Amino acid sequence: MIVGIGVDLVDIPRFERTVERTPKLLERLFTAHERELPLRSLAARYAAKEALIKALGGSDGIHWVDIEIARLGESLPPRFALSGSTAEVVAARGIGTLHLSLSHDAGLAIAYVVAESGGAADDAEPVEGGLDVPEPEDPEEPR
Incomplete structure (x- = not known):
């Protein structure tokens, strides 16, 4: 069941x-x-973190550096890798899956997040577990 939706738009030059x-x-x-x-990729990740906060309904217990947006391969979608108190807050709210979509074009970056309770969907990334950091050679750009 969907328990939260968040979207954020960032002006990249700003x-x-x-x-x-x-x-x-x-x-x-x-x-x-x-x-x-690169900064354009950080703008998209900033939008993703803001969208996550909106999907969660607020920022209580959320820390920016506890949220990493990871790409684990060119053909795989970006995903949240949560740690610390942020992971605890997400679990305490009963969220089992976070869906993330990123894009940037024409000087704008956008992120859309859907938070689901219960079990993980087959095509989504469960939020359980520790920080999963991609290797440095992984692609840096969301597609």
Whole structure:
């Protein structure tokens, strides 16, 4: 059963200007692995984290660096890799599966998240378990 839906849209040039003005923001918002990616990819990941917070109904107990958006192969969709208190909050809310879609084009990045309770669907990634970080050679761009 769907228990939450979230969507977020990021203006990539505005995001890039903000990061240039406040570089420490990257450390507060992104994991070390994510910080290796180009800013347009970070804009999409920022949108994904915002969309997740909206799907969860709020940010209580959620920490930005406990959320990583991982790509585990070119033909596989991006997925959430949750850790720490964020993973605990998601589990406590009865969410068993998170669906994530990312895109960026024409200076905009968008993310859409659907949170489901109960068992995992065959084509979705369960949120149980620890942080699953992709290898550095994995593709950096959502498709």
